[in-house]
Amino acid sequence: AQKVTQAQTEISVVEKEDVTLDCVYETRDTTYYLFWYKQPPSGELVFLIRRNSFDEQNEISGRYSWNFQKSTSSFNFTITASQVVDSAVYFCALSETNSGGSNYKLTFGKGTLLTVNP
Amino acid sequence: ETGVTQSPTHLIKTRGQQVTLRCSSQSGHNTVSWYQQALGQGPQFIFQYYREEENGRGNFPPRFSGLQFPNYSSELNVNALELDDSALYLCASSLALWKNSPLHFGNGTRLTVT
Numbered sequence: 001a002q003k004v005t006q007a008q009t010e011i012s013v014v015e016k017e018d019v020t021l022d023c024v025y026e027t028r029d030t031t032y033y034l035f036w037y038k039q040p041p042s043g044e045l046v047f048l049i050r051r052n053s054f055d056e057q058n059e060i061s062g063r064y065s066w067n068f069q070k071s072t073s074s075f076n077f078t079i080t081a082s083q084v085v086d087s088a089v090y091f092c093a094l095s096e097t098n099s100g101g102s103n104y105k106l107t108f109g110k111g112t113l114l115t116v117n118p
Numbered sequence: 119e120t121g122v123t124q125s126p127t128h129l130i131k132t133r134g135q136q137v138t139l140r141c142s143s144q145s146g147h148n149t150v151s152w153y154q155q156a157l158g159q160g161p162q163f164i165f166q167y168y169r170e171e172e173n174g175r176g177n178f179p180p181r182f183s184g185l186q187f188p189n190y191s192s193e194l195n196v197n198a199l200e201l202d203d204s205a206l207y208l209c210a211s212s213l214a215l216w217k218n219s220p221l222h223f224g225n226g227t228r229l230t231v232t
Binding site: 042091098 | 151153158159160161162163166168173174176206208210220221222223224225226228
């Protein structure tokens, strides 16, 4: 069965610190997608990144970077020089393929609450 | 490009009642998924619709049902509401192939069952 583990329930940092959010996953699919979403207090899930299982290149987008390591089934997310506006719950998610071969479902981790203090 | 919109924003129902939640998918998206997010938890997959047909279902009882319309908008219906159905219900739309588009979520409907 698919599983996503975000071992860090809560993280608290001071503004400008770097912070890494961990994500470990389990799947039997050979092709899958990994996602990170941000959920601010307003409740909307904001898409941050999608990564294909065949693409292990790390990605950087501004202050955000992602480290995908298939060998350890991990897809970690780093925020550099954190800001108060980064405070939110962050979810890692894993796609699942149905018998017809289409991606139909995301399995989410329980989320990490990040608090960035001024 | 309009995003995913859900209505209503908040809803209070009594145990045993029925509720209908609505979702308009992002322009051009033909697939809609519904998720339930209990307080302090990650979203849980309820079901997905593609071109008006159910394309997968999570571990939810039959009293959770859905529809997708020709314009790709969708409804989630829950019958015989229970207290544990209190949650944020999230709708997400996408193209059929996720390699071509990620899931975009709406702001959700917060359902409280008393």
